[in-house]
Amino acid sequence: MSKNITIAGAGLVGSLWAVYLAQKNHNVTVYERRDDMRKNFKEGGRSINLALSDRGWKAIEKVGLADAIRKVAIPMYRRVMHDAAGNLSYQSYGKENQAIYSVSRGGLNVELMNLAEKYSNVNFQFNHKCLGVDLKNGAATFGAPDGVEKVVESDLLFGADGAFSAIRGTMMKTDRFNYSQEYIAHGYKELTIPAGPNGTHQLEKNALHIWPRGGYMLIALPNVDGSFTLTLFFPYEGEDSFATLDSDEKVVAFFERVFPDALALMPNFLEDWHNNPTSSLLIVRCYPWTANGKVALMGDASHAIVPFYGQGMNSGFEDCTVLNQLWEQYGDEQWPHIFHEFEKQRKPDADAIADLAMRNFVEMRDLTADPQFLLRKKIENRFADKYPELWLPLYSMVTFSHIRYSDAWNKGLLHDRIMQKVMDRPDIAEVWDSEEVEQAILEELKNYPELTQNV
Amino acid sequence: MSKNITIAGAGLVGSLWAVYLAQKNHNVTVYERRDDMRKNFKEGGRSINLALSDRGWKAIEKVGLADAIRKVAIPMYRRVMHDAAGNLSYQSYGKENQAIYSVSRGGLNVELMNLAEKYSNVNFQFNHKCLGVDLKNGAATFGAPDGVEKVVESDLLFGADGAFSAIRGTMMKTDRFNYSQEYIAHGYKELTIPAGPNGTHQLEKNALHIWPRGGYMLIALPNVDGSFTLTLFFPYEGEDSFATLDSDEKVVAFFERVFPDALALMPNFLEDWHNNPTSSLLIVRCYPWTANGKVALMGDASHAIVPFYGQGMNSGFEDCTVLNQLWEQYGDEQWPHIFHEFEKQRKPDADAIADLAMRNFVEMRDLTADPQFLLRKKIENRFADKYPELWLPLYSMVTFSHIRYSDAWNKGLLHDRIMQKVMDRPDIAEVWDSEEVEQAILEELKNYPELTQNV
Numbered sequence: 001m002s003k004n005i006t007i008a009g010a011g012l013v014g015s016l017w018a019v020y021l022a023q024k025n026h027n028v029t030v031y032e033r034r035d036d037m038r039k040n041f042k043e044g045g046r047s048i049n050l051a052l053s054d055r056g057w058k059a060i061e062k063v064g065l066a067d068a069i070r071k072v073a074i075p076m077y078r079r080v081m082h083d084a085a086g087n088l089s090y091q092s093y094g095k096e097n098q099a100i101y102s103v104s105r106g107g108l109n110v111e112l113m114n115l116a117e118k119y120s121n122v123n124f125q126f127n128h129k130c131l132g133v134d135l136k137n138g139a140a141t142f143g144a145p146d147g148v149e150k151v152v153e154s155d156l157l158f159g160a161d162g163a164f165s166a167i168r169g170t171m172m173k174t175d176r177f178n179y180s181q182e183y184i185a186h187g188y189k190e191l192t193i194p195a196g197p198n199g200t201h202q203l204e205k206n207a208l209h210i211w212p213r214g215g216y217m218l219i220a221l222p223n224v225d226g227s228f229t230l231t232l233f234f235p236y237e238g239e240d241s242f243a244t245l246d247s248d249e250k251v252v253a254f255f256e257r258v259f260p261d262a263l264a265l266m267p268n269f270l271e272d273w274h275n276n277p278t279s280s281l282l283i284v285r286c287y288p289w290t291a292n293g294k295v296a297l298m299g300d301a302s303h304a305i306v307p308f309y310g311q312g313m314n315s316g317f318e319d320c321t322v323l324n325q326l327w328e329q330y331g332d333e334q335w336p337h338i339f340h341e342f343e344k345q346r347k348p349d350a351d352a353i354a355d356l357a358m359r360n361f362v363e364m365r366d367l368t369a370d371p372q373f374l375l376r377k378k379i380e381n382r383f384a385d386k387y388p389e390l391w392l393p394l395y396s397m398v399t400f401s402h403i404r405y406s407d408a409w410n411k412g413l414l415h416d417r418i419m420q421k422v423m424d425r426p427d428i429a430e431v432w433d434s435e436e437v438e439q440a441i442l443e444e445l446k447n448y449p450e451l452t453q454n455v
Numbered sequence: 456m457s458k459n460i461t462i463a464g465a466g467l468v469g470s471l472w473a474v475y476l477a478q479k480n481h482n483v484t485v486y487e488r489r490d491d492m493r494k495n496f497k498e499g500g501r502s503i504n505l506a507l508s509d510r511g512w513k514a515i516e517k518v519g520l521a522d523a524i525r526k527v528a529i530p531m532y533r534r535v536m537h538d539a540a541g542n543l544s545y546q547s548y549g550k551e552n553q554a555i556y557s558v559s560r561g562g563l564n565v566e567l568m569n570l571a572e573k574y575s576n577v578n579f580q581f582n583h584k585c586l587g588v589d590l591k592n593g594a595a596t597f598g599a600p601d602g603v604e605k606v607v608e609s610d611l612l613f614g615a616d617g618a619f620s621a622i623r624g625t626m627m628k629t630d631r632f633n634y635s636q637e638y639i640a641h642g643y644k645e646l647t648i649p650a651g652p653n654g655t656h657q658l659e660k661n662a663l664h665i666w667p668r669g670g671y672m673l674i675a676l677p678n679v680d681g682s683f684t685l686t687l688f689f690p691y692e693g694e695d696s697f698a699t700l701d702s703d704e705k706v707v708a709f710f711e712r713v714f715p716d717a718l719a720l721m722p723n724f725l726e727d728w729h730n731n732p733t734s735s736l737l738i739v740r741c742y743p744w745t746a747n748g749k750v751a752l753m754g755d756a757s758h759a760i761v762p763f764y765g766q767g768m769n770s771g772f773e774d775c776t777v778l779n780q781l782w783e784q785y786g787d788e789q790w791p792h793i794f795h796e797f798e799k800q801r802k803p804d805a806d807a808i809a810d811l812a813m814r815n816f817v818e819m820r821d822l823t824a825d826p827q828f829l830l831r832k833k834i835e836n837r838f839a840d841k842y843p844e845l846w847l848p849l850y851s852m853v854t855f856s857h858i859r860y861s862d863a864w865n866k867g868l869l870h871d872r873i874m875q876k877v878m879d880r881p882d883i884a885e886v887w888d889s890e891e892v893e894q895a896i897l898e899e900l901k902n903y904p905e906l907t908q909n910v
Contacts, residue, residue, distance in 0.1 A: 178638055
């Protein structure tokens with residue numbers, strides 16, 4: 001029997017989940033606080049480019065959207081690191097042909113909404129702000145654009161309303177609801193390298209560019225129009241920080257010293273610097289994720305993370321995959337049970353990717369400039385190529401597999417232990433690609449049988 | 456020049472702080488959500504008895520209230536542990552004559568309100584719920600009992616409105632405000648041992664009684680009327696838990712098996728069990744604690760902790776001490792600076808006591824039943840008595856000193872390290888009070904000069 005289902009939030013996760021529900025013949029209404037982004041659509045200045053990877057692809061493939069998105073996504077096969085002298089170094093993300101894909105957040109959101117609206121049983125209501133929820137009955141109150149408050153009762157209510165979720169705001173006031181919001185010490189600002197002549201890309205197109213500088217970094221992702229979106233991740237306070245770069249002269253002098261090759265490609269640098277806001281970076285954790293078998297949080301509403309592993313959207317989309325699997329397993333009349341299984345199963349994975357994303361920030365901004373780290377990655381990749389059944393690098397587990405994030409994290413910590421021993425050899429730089437090192441890793445692996453089962 | 460100051464919350468901290476402000480000739484209005492507790496005052500069923508210790512005494516001494524409270528406070532000189540067979544063991548809290556004091560939360564609150572109201576420049580407004588705050592101007596909106604919303608502008612606004620602070624609720628929505636609320640796995644329920652004939656105490660009066668049972672515990676604090684207030688700290692879920700004690704038979708059988716000596720003294724046991732709610736235990740952390748040099752959080756509003764170190768009220772009262780010291784240091788026109796110093800200085804101490812309180816839960820419910828632990832404490836106390844300039848036990852630093860909580864915590868961890876070595880001696884049970892052990896501790900202390908400076 002078809003249910004009446006409400007989704008709060010027409011963002012990436014809410015729009016995708018509407019399609020999943022529609023395909024199972026439920027009646028879905030999506031309430032969105034903002035106006036329809038498809039009116040006068042243009043890319044905003046605040047959105048970090050998204051890197052779509054295997055978990056995200058799987059979720060959109062299931063609803064038949066993968067082919068359309070593939071046409072506008074740019075594969076990035078490797079990291080290109082830029083040092084202060086403009087020298088480049090390289091690090092592959094995975095095996096040949098494995099890539100993460102640069103997509104426009106807005107563009108993808110528009111595609112998802114268009115797809116959802118093709119279903120006659122899906123309805124979008126824009127400019128409706130969620131004002132509160134009756135968690136017991138799953139009834140949400142929305143403020144309509146005409147000032148009227150509508151109480152919307154439904155069989156199920158999904159809160160896909162983002163890191164500042166109003167649905168979660170109501171759950172937060174219930175007894176024994178655990179919650180944390182943690183802002184990191186860094187903020188970010190977007191900049192642009194425009195397209196070159198005839199829409200050409202002015203840096204290597206199929207790569208994610210990093211200017212690693214220890215405590216901070218600049219990154220660049222390619223866009224289809226030939227431009228790159230750059231993001232500076234930079235401390236709010238301290239010696240080199242947004243606080244100390246308090247004049248045009250200082251900003252320009254800083255970029256000339258630290259990012260000269262990037263600055264040379266940004267004719268509108270100061271304009272971007274002033275027009276684009278400095279935005280904060282937030283980690284949200286909470287538990288439980290569901291209430292009374294009626295209400296469930298998804299995506300950023302229950303687990304907002306920092307963007308450094310490119311897994312924010314991917315993990316939100318994987319929520320749809322997991323919820324859908326449980327649904328198919330338990331059937332349409334078992335929602336209270338499905339909700340409880342969902343939160344129980346998914347919470348450790350959300351915590352793991354939150355930690356992994358912070359760890360990857362250190363890797364990107366600092367370690368990618370470290371020859372020892374790059375050597376370690378070369379040894380790991382060489383071994384993984386030769387013994388794919390024994391070793392899947394952590395980055396690949398997160399990005400190119402569907403292994404649970406929590407399993408990936410645990411295995412990655414064991415990899416660290418093994419590789420630490422390997423890197424401790426004083427002659428490692430000379431013998432890194434030797435039979436001897438390979439044998440040493442094989443020997444170490446015997447101590448960790450959990451690593452070589454079901455890689 | 457006298458300022459107009461608003462305090463949200465007429466609880467322990469808000470009422471005490473009103474007195475501090477009044478004594479400096481400021482105009483103070485205290486808004487309280489609930490009705491005046493002095494009308495029809497009786498002890499509620501939900502309030503954990505409070506243990507007033509040195510930090511709390513110092514703060515109330517400063518406003519001249521210590522003598523009055525001392526008359527109704529019951530000193531507790533030691534812990535008395537009850538095993539399942541009714542055997543007792545003992546552990547002193549400190550030196551002879553050092554005690555923590557059992558006081559009634561409600562009674563103390565009433566005294567503080569009465570004292571504050573003696574000042575003509577203090578005004579209480581009850582039944583006023585805080586509906587929101589304009590953080591920039593320090594203006595708070597209160598819903599009055601007649602339904603009218605009052606916007607109250609003032610020079611300074613203090614949020615002493617508890618663990619569910621409305622002032623903090625507004626601050627939480629500002630950018631880069633870190634916040635967490637964490638409920639522990641245990642809840643609590645109050646029970647009562649009534650007075651014996653002629654108002655006598657049926658257990659040793661001047662002691663805090665503990666029934667330590669590993670994963671949970673029962674405690675009892677004496678009241679002036681001869682009764683004891685008992686609190687069961689017990690898991691919500693699991694084998695022995697509130698969830699599994701789901702019938703009168705099971706509850707009584709459980710108490711007969713686990714707390715027989717206590718049960719024998721509770722004629723109204725089942726009545727208490729049903730009438731008193733099962734309540735949750737919450738840890739709140741946040742930062743910053745102040746906004747725009749106008750608004751500051753105090754007490755549970757910024758740092759709610761679990762009750763196991765008896766430091767919830769004491770740390771809230773110490774907020775008054777610290778804020779007052781900074782005020783006297785910087786003067787009346789430096790509030791923005793005072794606020795910033797306050798939060799910067801006090802935050803690590805609040806975090807430390809939050810951690811210490813959870814650690815003390817393990818100590819109380821589990822370690823106090825462990826002969827090795829009790830032996831360790833005996834060795835420590837013996838050494839501390841002999842070398843007071845070299846060793847102040849952690850419990851004493853927290854309870855009987857004004858050492859910053861964060862310093863106490865760091866020193867306590869070093870004490871753990873030293874005592875671990877001492878306890879590792881296979882013959883320690885025989886030689887614990889020997890010259891040799893004493894020398895071993897003295898030797899170890901040389902590795903930690905920070906322990907022997909400014910004890």
